[in-house]
Every structure is written in structure tokens, then in C-alpha cells.
Amino acid sequence: MKYEEICAVCPGICKPACPVYKVLPRQPVSPQGIIRSIALFRKGHVEASELYNIFHCVACGYCIKACPIDNPVIDIILEARGRYGYEELEVKQPEVISIDGNRYVWIMSGECESIYLDNLRRLIPRLSESLTIIDASGIYRTYYLGNEGSYEIYKDRLVQLLDEVNADWIFTDSIELTSMILKVADHDIYLDIELLYHHIKDKNIALKENIREPIIYFSSCNPLANDKAKGYTLKILDMLNVEYIDGREYTHMNCCGAGGIYRYTNNNISEKMAKHLYNELSNIGGSILFDNWKCRDHLDRYINVSHLFEIMDLVI
Amino acid sequence: MDSFEDRYEEFYGELGRILPTDRYSDSIVDRIIYSRDYWPLKVFGEAMDGEIEVPRLVLYPESTEDVAYIIKLANRYRIPIIPYGGGSGVVGAAYPSKNSVVMDLSGLNYIGEVDDENLIIEVGPGVLIFDLERYLNSKGYTLRHIPQSFPEAEVGGLIATRSTGEFSSKYGGIEDLLMSLEVVLPNGIVIRTKKVPRRSVGPRIEEIFIGSEGIYGVITRAVLKIRPIPNIDIRKAYVFDNFLAGIKAIREMARYDIFPPVVRLYDREEVHLRFAEYPDITGKSLLLLIFEGYDDRVVLEADYAEKILNKYGKEYTSDPVDKWLDKRFDVISEISRILSIGAVYDTIEVSGLWSDLPSIYNSVKDKASSIKGVITVMTHLSHIYRHGGCLYFTVGGIPPENITLSEFYHSVWKTIMETVLEYGGSISHHHGIGLMRRRWISREHGDGVYLLRALKESLDPRKILNPYKLIGDDDEI
Ligand SMILES: Cc1cc2nc3c(=O)[nH]c(=O)nc-3n(C[C@H](O)[C@H](O)[C@H](O)COP(=O)(O)OP(=O)(O)OC[C@H]3O[C@@H](n4cnc5c(N)ncnc54)[C@H](O)[C@@H]3O)c2cc1C
Ligand code: SF4
Ligand code: SF4
Numbered sequence A: 001m002k003y004e005e006i007c008a009v010c011p012g013i014c015k016p017a018c019p020v021y022k023v024l025p026r027q028p029v030s031p032q033g034i035i036r037s038i039a040l041f042r043k044g045h046v047e048a049s050e051l052y053n054i055f056h057c058v059a060c061g062y063c064i065k066a067c068p069i070d071n072p073v074i075d076i077i078l079e080a081r082g083r084y085g086y087e088e089l090e091v092k093q094p095e096v097i098s099i100d101g102n103r104y105v106w107i108m109s110g111e112c113e114s115i116y117l118d119n120l121r122r123l124i125p126r127l128s129e130s131l132t133i134i135d136a137s138g139i140y141r142t143y144y145l146g147n148e149g150s151y152e153i154y155k156d157r158l159v160q161l162l163d164e165v166n167a168d169w170i171f172t173d174s175i176e177l178t179s180m181i182l183k184v185a186d187h188d189i190y191l192d193i194e195l196l197y198h199h200i201k202d203k204n205i206a207l208k209e210n211i212r213e214p215i216i217y218f219s220s221c222n223p224l225a226n227d228k229a230k231g232y233t234l235k236i237l238d239m240l241n242v243e244y245i246d247g248r249e250y251t252h253m254n255c256c257g258a259g260g261i262y263r264y265t266n267n268n269i270s271e272k273m274a275k276h277l278y279n280e281l282s283n284i285g286g287s288i289l290f291d292n293w294k295c296r297d298h299l300d301r302y303i304n305v306s307h308l309f310e311i312m313d314l315v316i
Numbered sequence B: 001m002d003s004f005e006d007r008y009e010e011f012y013g014e015l016g017r018i019l020p021t022d023r024y025s026d027s028i029v030d031r032i033i034y035s036r037d038y039w040p041l042k043v044f045g046e047a048m049d050g051e052i053e054v055p056r057l058v059l060y061p062e063s064t065e066d067v068a069y070i071i072k073l074a075n076r077y078r079i080p081i082i083p084y085g086g087g088s089g090v091v092g093a094a095y096p097s098k099n100s101v102v103m104d105l106s107g108l109n110y111i112g113e114v115d116d117e118n119l120i121i122e123v124g125p126g127v128l129i130f131d132l133e134r135y136l137n138s139k140g141y142t143l144r145h146i147p148q149s150f151p152e153a154e155v156g157g158l159i160a161t162r163s164t165g166e167f168s169s170k171y172g173g174i175e176d177l178l179m180s181l182e183v184v185l186p187n188g189i190v191i192r193t194k195k196v197p198r199r200s201v202g203p204r205i206e207e208i209f210i211g212s213e214g215i216y217g218v219i220t221r222a223v224l225k226i227r228p229i230p231n232i233d234i235r236k237a238y239v240f241d242n243f244l245a246g247i248k249a250i251r252e253m254a255r256y257d258i259f260p261p262v263v264r265l266y267d268r269e270e271v272h273l274r275f276a277e278y279p280d281i282t283g284k285s286l287l288l289l290i291f292e293g294y295d296d297r298v299v300l301e302a303d304y305a306e307k308i309l310n311k312y313g314k315e316y317t318s319d320p321v322d323k324w325l326d327k328r329f330d331v332i333s334e335i336s337r338i339l340s341i342g343a344v345y346d347t348i349e350v351s352g353l354w355s356d357l358p359s360i361y362n363s364v365k366d367k368a369s370s371i372k373g374v375i376t377v378m379t380h381l382s383h384i385y386r387h388g389g390c391l392y393f394t395v396g397g398i399p400p401e402n403i404t405l406s407e408f409y410h411s412v413w414k415t416i417m418e419t420v421l422e423y424g425g426s427i428s429h430h431h432g433i434g435l436m437r438r439r440w441i442s443r444e445h446g447d448g449v450y451l452l453r454a455l456k457e458s459l460d461p462r463k464i465l466n467p468y469k470l471i472g473d474d475d476e477i
Helices: A003-008 A019-023 A031-042 A062-066 A073-084 A113-123 A139-144 A148-164 A175-184 A192-200 A226-240 A267-281 A293-299 B004-018 B028-033 B040-047 B064-077 B129-138 B155-160 B205-209 B243-255 B268-274 B297-312 B319-327 B332-340 B357-369 B405-422 B438-445 B448-459
Strands: A095-099 A104-108 A131-135 A169-172 A189-191 A205-207 A215-218 A244-246 A287-290 A305-307 A312-314 B057-059 B081-084 B101-104 B120-123 B178-184 B190-192 B218-225 B232-240 B262-266 B285-293 B314-316 B344-353 B374-384 B388-397
Touching: A003 A031, A003 A073, A003 B040, A003 B332, A019 A267, A031 A073, A031 B028, A062 A073, A073 A139, A095 A148, A104 A148, A113 A192, A113 A312, A131 A148, A139 A148, A139 A175, A148 A175, A169 A175, A169 A192, A175 A189, A189 A192, A189 A226, A192 A226, A205 A226, A215 A226, A267 A293, A287 A293, A293 A305, B004 B064, B028 B057, B040 B344, B040 B405, B064 B081, B064 B101, B064 B178, B064 B218, B120 B129, B129 B155, B155 B218, B178 B205, B232 B243, B232 B297, B232 B319, B243 B262, B243 B285, B243 B297, B243 B357, B243 B374, B262 B268, B268 B285, B268 B374, B285 B297, B285 B319, B297 B314, B332 B344, B344 B357, B344 B405, B357 B374, B357 B388, B357 B405, B388 B405, B405 B438, B438 B448
Parallel strands: A104 A131, A104 A169, A169 A189, A215 A244, A215 A287, A287 A305, B057 B101, B081 B101
Antiparallel strands: A095 A131, A205 A312, B120 B218, B178 B190, B178 B218, B232 B285, B232 B314, B262 B285, B262 B374, B344 B388, B374 B388
16 A cells, blocks of 8 residues: 555554644544545545645654554655645755855854854854855755756755865754755765864863753754754753753644645644643743754744754853 | 525635635635545545545634634535544544535644643644644643544544543543533524533433534534643563453453553454564454553552452563553554555444343354455454453454455444444444444434434534534435
């Protein structure tokens, strides 16, 4: 049986794991509902243009974790988006927007560069002298809206830009971006927190005074590379010698809605997700920590949260 | 204005005056997703390219007021409304027809504060039982209502089907865990019953709605009885030469008030399928037990049980209990295996007194196994009472050539239902009636069915709430 045919006959064991279903509790946007409608489309019961629900998924991967047979829900949905998605997709192509030297190249995936960069530069002073920024904020649209053709073009252009800048270190704030480019390009690409780890590991660093322990650490939900990100964050927290708790023990809201595509396609749901998570996290006490800037930025509108960059001081 | 179309147009036109547009949808994707619940006949029918009948509209109310408004409007224009919870019902109780409107209650998912002094909690019908249990556990409490559909079913659906959970032998079914209800009646009036542990003020109003499959009213709130989460559990397994010896052993345990929450006795066919990695018990019957509680009483209870059970069988490693706990919600591995060989299955649960269970078991096995196309009839006994228990049959087979899926299903069901009635059992222990079992409801209740029909007639004379389900005539849909 094909994967989508299996979901179509499943009662939906993964339903409670889906953060979108949590804020929009309707069968058609549950993982089972989405995949079943794709199966029904393939049988001719629905038109491609009517598959609105394939865009109701933030690709967090929690359904896959909950699925007893690991059905690759994200692949099925992204493939459907690629085939039946927005054909007239307008995508901002990647471009080099600032060159201060090219020792470090930062591939920026969101619109959050200024505070993020200030923080990063504070911890890695050398970044101020030597940084090339590539604006790759269009990648979310191409990837998560799944326009396959446009994504291929996008990826090629990005790799070409990387070839042009002759950098010592290439890093990114985006886990997805890293994993995807790594698949095609012959470059070593580091996650921002990985880069940070390499730079501070022999230094004397301390927790900022205003940060309250315990730290409630909320790892990024993206299944493509979250183990990698989490690994570095935990190493850094160890270096800081702080007490931390896994935030996911306190909430079943697996995603804050920052990732995926909701911020472009359905901001209302993305905000509902953030508020839901906020409600569950707000009464724990302690400081809430993210290692993904987009999550931090998204939740920051509702609750006091920090990114890993913001909780530490270099003690010189 | 008498055709359905005319009435529907008026209904649809007025709906938008009060309900925001994002609370209803006539998108084909939405309608097709609600075109069935988890009635296997329709699930497999869809997979095998059977016909799909889609409802006209899907409603997504978010409050009691939304529900009351919709019901009043539906009443004015005589529009059938099908309450829909998690859609995990297996007898077609939430199955809509093409001239009906589905009302998904999942948006009424309020979870109130735990009332620790009285050990109760108020919730909306749309709360997933999984989410509720998780929430309660995080605060140190439990409802302990854990059906196999734990990830999918919602509180309202569980009440409306009179469901029971895997831990029921100690804690009871949903009827034992429910204190009071808020219900929107078919005329739009909202009633709320009182929160008290018991009262002598006439028949219990809540009972009208427990197991009513949405035909008498729409549940919009429920007050549930909770308890502190048990902190001790003891897992045990026993092996018996045959299923009937196991039944005798369990009966004696129940007679002396030993009710572990989980009691599951598998016959040899089910042992063969589910516990194949334990070759030494092939051909035998296996009993899984979980005892739990807060202190030494749990140990004492398990010890007493052991004395009784060892008279009839032998203690076995408790590994199979862990295995069962680990895999119990995974139905999809098995379903995909069954379908990939072109087979189908259904589960049929019935109940009876201890004295009737052996003959029900033997006759159902005999008769169902001899139906052309049936490959296996497996059975377990679970949900026990001092006076009897539930037999849960799983029938698997491949429809023979020239016989449709529907004819195959109906022949299996007819055989089992009639056998159970013949031997004095009840046609359903917890899945309910829906469309699948309607044909036998009169034989189940005898003249009592007129009472249920009269109640429907007086509460819902215009037949707007889930018509034809539970007590409807077979040819009505
Ligand atoms: C894999 C699997 C395992 C199962 N295991 C069990 C089990 O262990 N124990 C058990 O008892 N059942 C079990 N079932 C059956 C099913 O889960 C139950 O019948 C459950 O109670 C249905 O709940 P639901 O929320 O899915 O309701 P639905 O299927 O959506 O609806 C069921 C009925 O309730 C009505 N209804 C729903 N919400 C309301 C409301 N708010 N007000 C009025 N009427 C309403 C519907 O109209 C319909 O008649 C299982 C099903 C599956 C698929
Ligand atoms: S992903 Fe797995 S659990 Fe979810 S609907 Fe599909 S088969 Fe079922
Ligand atoms: S990947 Fe996440 S958002 Fe998408 S269907 Fe699965 S659980 Fe829901």
C-alpha cells in the first residue's frame, strides 16, 4: 500500500500530536485528513485546486514521531504542494546584500537580522569585521509552498552565490536551510549555534544576571535537523553550567507556528499557535529559551523569551 | 418551500447572519472528509473505490450559543444535523447522508480548572480524551478512561456512545465517570444538570444522553469525575489451557470483589496473532492483568487474585503486558497488513452473564467461522463485572467472488447478532448501534424500544438530530 492509502484508512493516531490541529481542531486539517484528501484527489473525488488543506501544515514532523509506522507525512504533503500548489509563486531570489569581507558568510532565512546580528556580533566580535550576508528569506516560500520548479531554481542560485564568495565559514540561522543546501552543495555549512559553540568553547562565559534559572529550553520542532541544533545548545548550556528543563515536558503544543508557511499564508493561525504555547509555558516560572531565532521572534510578541545568544555574557 | 433544496437554501442563507463565515464550510474537501466516521464498512469501501456520499455542509461551532443557534435554525428549516466528534465511531453513528449537515463539535474544547476538593472537572465535548488525560496527569490526576481510540475520540462522542475504556474493570465505563451535562435539545433549549454525587429526584436525566448517539440532544459540556493518579501498578499474566477455563477463573476473582482495572483474556486464535513471539503459549489462552492504586492494598489484591487464578491456570511472565501497553493504540500496522492481502475485518463486542458467555462464545465462533470468506474469528474477554463481561470478537476475511463487501459484512453481522440474541446476550457492550446494528434494536429492547422512539418523537418531532440512527427503521436512510 502507498503511504497515503495507509493514512486514508487510519483512524488518525497522530492527531493529538499535530500543533495545527490543536488550534484548528477540524478533521480536514489533521494529518490524517490532509493525507486522506490527497488520496481522494488521486482517485478523482476532489480537484487539485480544492486541496486547500495541504497548506495547513507547518512541517513540524510531530505526526511522524507519533505514527506507529513512521509514515512520511511531510514528504507526502510537500510533494502534493509541489505538484498542485501555487503555480504563480512569486519568490524573492537569493542575493548578496552586504559584504564586509567574506571570512564569514551568513545565509539569512528570515526578516530578523538586526537584533539577531547584534547579539551574534557581541559574542563573536570578529563577525563585525568580516561578514557577508546573503538574503535567502525567499527559501521558505519556495520550499514550504512546495513549488518544485521554483525551488530548484532557487537552490541553484543559492549554491552559485556560495561558490562566488570564497568564505572560511558559512553559517545560517535556519536548520532547514542548512540541511537542504548541505544535500546539494559541496560546502560545509554550520548552524549559527554550532558556529557560536566553536567560537566560545575555550572562552570564559557566564549567564547574564537577569536570566532566571531554571532555564526552560524549547528546542526547535523541525525534524530535519533538530537533533543537531539541540546537541549544540545542550553543550553550550553545559558550559554555562545552568540548570535547564526540557520545555516539551510542559506542553503538548509542539510548534509555535513560526516556521513552515503560516506566517505568509495564514498569520492568524500562526498567532493562535503562539498564544496556545504561551498559555502553556507562562505559568511554569523560569526563563524560556529557544535556539531558533524565528521561534524566539514569533513568541516574543506574547511572552518574554530569549534566544541562546541573549542569555550569555563573555567574561573577559 | 417543501423540497430539501428550498429549505436548505433558506437555512444556508440565514446561517451567515450569526455564524462567522469561518465556522462553516461547503468546500468539497471538508465535506468529503466528513463523509464517514470509522465504520469499517465505509472505511474499507472508500479504500476499495466504493461510492462516497458527501454531506451538504460542515459546521464548526465554537460555543454552546453557536450550537443552540444552529439547532434552532435547523429546526425551522427541517435540516438534518449530524453531531460529529472525533469520528472514531465504528458503527456509522456519525455517518451523514447527502441531505444532511455535519456539525463537528471539536471546536468546543474548553478544559476547566481541576476542582480538587470535589475531584471533578468541567470540559467541552470536543476535547480529545488524549489531551484531557494528559492535562490531568500533568496536575497529578486521572480520568482513567482510556479506550483503544484514545488518540482519536472526544469526550462528547465517548458519552454519546456509552463508551468504555481499557481500565474499566475497576473504574467503570463513561457513565460511571460522568457527573453532569449541559445539552442543547432539538428545539434549541439548553439544559444543565446539577453537580451532585447522587440524587433521588426521578430518573437520571444524564442517562437519556449517555449512549444516545446524538439523537436526543447535543452535548455541549460535561462534568467528569476524576481521581488522583495511582502511583503503584502491578502487572501480571496467566496462562490457561483454554478460554473457558480462563473465564471461570476471572468469574471467581470478580465474585470476591477483585477488580484489577485491566483484565484481558485472549483466546488461542488471538494469542496466535498477537503474541506469536511466545511460542510456549501457542494454543493456550492468555490473561493480562494490571492492578493499581495508592498503597499496599494493591499488593494484597494481586496476591489474592493469584491464589484464585492459580487454581485454574499458571502464572506467566508479565512481558506480554508490557508489550500490550506499548502497542495498544497502534491499529494501523495491522490494518495495513490486512488490507494489503485484500482482506477486511470488523470488531463486534457483545455482553452477557457469566452463565451465558460460554455458549455465546462457542456458537459465535462456530457459526461465524463457517461463513464463506471468513478466515479468522478471534476473541478476547475484557471489561468484567461481578455478574458477567464483554466478549470482543474480531472477524477477518476476504469477500468471496460475486459477493459485495457490504453483503459480506452483513452476513457476518447477522450471524453474530442473531446468535448473541439467541443466547440471551446484548448486541453491544460499548460501540453502540449507529446504522450497523439498527436492524436488531427492536429485538434487543423488545417493547422497550417504543419508549426510546416516543422520546425521540416528543423531543425531536421534526427529526433533525441524527435521524435514523440508533432506533430508526432500516429502510429509512
Ligand atoms: C481503533 C479504535 C478503537 C476503539 N476502541 C474503543 C474502545 O476501547 N472503547 C470504546 O468504547 N469504543 C472504542 N472505539 C469506538 C469509538 O472510539 C467510540 O465509539 C467513541 O466513543 C467515539 O467517539 P468520537 O468522539 O470519535 O465520536 P464520533 O464517532 O464522532 O461520534 C459517535 C456518536 O456520538 C455522537 N456525538 C458526537 N459528539 C456528540 C455531542 N457532542 N453531542 C451529541 N452527540 C455526539 C455522534 O453523532 C455519533 O452518533 C474504537 C474505535 C476505533 C477506531
Ligand atoms: S501518519 Fe500514521 S498515525 Fe498519522 S494518519 Fe498516517 S498512518 Fe495514521
Ligand atoms: S508535520 Fe506537524 S503540522 Fe504538519 S501535519 Fe504533521 S504534525 Fe501537523
